[in-house]
Amino acid sequence: MTPEELKLAIEQAISAYNETHGTNVEVPAKLVVERPKNRDHGDWATNVALQTAKKTGLQPRELATGLAQILSDVDGIEKAEVAGPGFLNITLAAGAAGKLAADIVSAGREYGRGESLKDSTINLEFVSANPTGPLHIGHTRWAALGDAIGRVLKAAGATVTTEYYINDAGSQMDTFANSVLARMRGKDVPEGGYPGQYIADIARELLSRHPEWNDAKDEDIFEQVKDEAYKAQLKDISDTLESFGVHFDTWFSERTLHDTGAIAEAVERLREQGHVFENEGAIWLRTTDFGDDKDRVLVRSDGVPTYFAADAAYYLNKRDRGFEEKIYLLGADHHGYVGRLKALAATAGDDPNRNIEILIGQLISVNGARLSKRAGNIIELRDLVEWLGSDAVRYSLARTPADSPLALDPEVLKSASNDNPVYYVQYAHARAKSVERKATSAGVSTDSFDPATLQDPTEAALLSALADYPRVVAQSAQLREPHRVARYLESLAGLFHKWYDACRVTPLGDDPVEPVHSSRLMLDMATATVLSNGLDLMGVSAPERM
Numbered sequence: 001m002t003p004e005e006l007k008l009a010i011e012q013a014i015s016a017y018n019e020t021h022g023t024n025v026e027v028p029a030k031l032v033v034e035r036p037k038n039r040d041h042g043d044w045a046t047n048v049a050l051q052t053a054k055k056t057g058l059q060p061r062e063l064a065t066g067l068a069q070i071l072s073d074v075d076g077i078e079k080a081e082v083a084g085p086g087f088l089n090i091t092l093a094a095g096a097a098g099k100l101a102a103d104i105v106s107a108g109r110e111y112g113r114g115e116s117l118k119d120s121t122i123n124l125e126f127v128s129a130n131p132t133g134p135l136h137i138g139h140t141r142w143a144a145l146g147d148a149i150g151r152v153l154k155a156a157g158a159t160v161t162t163e164y165y166i167n168d169a170g171s172q173m174d175t176f177a178n179s180v181l182a183r184m185r186g187k188d189v190p191e192g193g194y195p196g197q198y199i200a201d202i203a204r205e206l207l208s209r210h211p212e213w214n215d216a217k218d219e220d221i222f223e224q225v226k227d228e229a230y231k232a233q234l235k236d237i238s239d240t241l242e243s244f245g246v247h248f249d250t251w252f253s254e255r256t257l258h259d260t261g262a263i264a265e266a267v268e269r270l271r272e273q274g275h276v277f278e279n280e281g282a283i284w285l286r287t288t289d290f291g292d293d294k295d296r297v298l299v300r301s302d303g304v305p306t307y308f309a310a311d312a313a314y315y316l317n318k319r320d321r322g323f324e325e326k327i328y329l330l331g332a333d334h335h336g337y338v339g340r341l342k343a344l345a346a347t348a349g350d351d352p353n354r355n356i357e358i359l360i361g362q363l364i365s366v367n368g369a370r371l372s373k374r375a376g377n378i379i380e381l382r383d384l385v386e387w388l389g390s391d392a393v394r395y396s397l398a399r400t401p402a403d404s405p406l407a408l409d410p411e412v413l414k415s416a417s418n419d420n421p422v423y424y425v426q427y428a429h430a431r432a433k434s435v436e437r438k439a440t441s442a443g444v445s446t447d448s449f450d451p452a453t454l455q456d457p458t459e460a461a462l463l464s465a466l467a468d469y470p471r472v473v474a475q476s477a478q479l480r481e482p483h484r485v486a487r488y489l490e491s492l493a494g495l496f497h498k499w500y501d502a503c504r505v506t507p508l509g510d511d512p513v514e515p516v517h518s519s520r521l522m523l524d525m526a527t528a529t530v531l532s533n534g535l536d537l538m539g540v541s542a543p544e545r546m
Helices: 003-021 048-052 060-071 094-110 137-155 171-184 197-209 211-215 218-243 254-259 262-272 307-320 336-347 381-388 390-398 421-441 457-479 483-502 515-537
Strands: 044-046 077-083 087-092 121-125 159-166 250-253 276-279 282-285 296-299 325-330 356-360 364-366 406-408
Touching: 003 044, 003 048, 003 060, 003 457, 048 060, 048 087, 060 077, 060 087, 077 094, 087 094, 094 457, 094 515, 121 137, 137 159, 137 325, 137 364, 137 381, 137 390, 137 457, 137 515, 159 254, 171 197, 171 218, 197 211, 197 218, 211 218, 218 381, 250 254, 254 262, 254 307, 262 276, 262 296, 262 307, 296 307, 296 336, 307 325, 307 336, 325 336, 336 356, 381 390, 390 406, 390 421, 390 483, 421 483, 421 515, 457 483, 457 515, 483 515
Parallel strands: 121 159, 121 325, 159 250, 325 356, 364 406
Antiparallel strands: 044 087, 077 087, 276 282, 282 296
8 A cells, every 4th residue: 555545545534534423524735644753653654633623623632533443444454543642553454565566566667756746837947057168066966966856856746847048148258259269370368268178179170160260350250159169068068968867958048038138128027016226327126125135236327237137037038938936056156146036036026935946056076086188177077977977976966965065985986885875776776686587587477476475574664665755756856855865765775685685586496486476576676666766866777787
């Protein structure tokens, strides 16, 4: 019996109680079923009586007693007991608990996916590095974490669009183009320009495509150089992310906000909301009305829009595209953006506590990492992945809360040991698949599956953990914390290894195949399914052999 099935049984028990007692107890909007802190108290616990009793004039313990009597007669429930002021502790029958293994195998990749966020339409923006250089170690954290957040949100039923905001407007693009032009002419990059071998590589690539540029004046080809260099660097960023397993649904150009008049339109729309004012020739947004530390300039006195004006136009653009919820993942140096972006949402008429969410990531470091030979002054994402492997990097970054500083230990991440978290989980999956292969070769199948035969304590613990997976996914999505999935997988891997040591799936020697072997094979396959599904949410592979 899954938690969802148990919730349905509780809802039906409430209906039955109402019929019998003539009451009008309502099923709570959020019916909570969770693991009791002390497993001696049962498999599941619910506070539904405490949630609902007083609204209908009942004592919680009185309602809980009535529900316990009804639930105790439900198939699959061994007993339901009242605890404290009105908690219900529920113990499942052995067969009902074991049946979960077959349910998981049947559900396959869909197990753990739910609908808790089915009404959410979310724009998830992350990485968004300037297209003037390679992605570096700081971007790596948001690439791994942002992609994992997107995956758990989708698993919880949300409609999610992942988006990369291309900062392709502003003076940095001219600096970038001048750096490439200098390398095309065999000169050093100008002061304040972009160093690194990648600039020379782009220059060489452009000249190979346009040999006529050798004799052209810089001012005549500047815009072409800027455009093609930009496209080349953006392709490098896109290719690097794709090789890291990170795909963006939308690449949004900041430049389009300037070219289409969206910024001027945004200023007028905010003016209509009553929060725009003029002072000393500049146009301002009164964000202090909504908790910002100071008002923000939208258009300078010289008529040039600010970066914040582009932020405003971009926010309204997301809103116009139907994204009720907008999640921004920003770097450690962007704490100042939280107040201003939330205030911006409020000035646009949105609820800053519901329509916009800003996550700030802390810095990471890697012991012994070398600066990129290609970029010259950074640790590149591509070098990090080539050195440590995509799975190790992605899992390590996604298993740690975003607001925690992180130092990666290469020796641990490259080791085939239990100290390496990703290896530990992947090995559990590979071991489960190995067990399945050996059992099948020995003539064991799931045809004689009998859930009641799964009676070993390690089997009860493993089934309990497998049943908890959907809740973990839903909570991870709700809190935007995929590290909860990773830590769950590590715990599940530990329980699986203990079960593996205690219970045989394949008969010894010439011993006959019995129903318990069939049932254990099903449990093994169910564990492999959940490990695979969870690793997929991390963007990490689930190898069948290691």
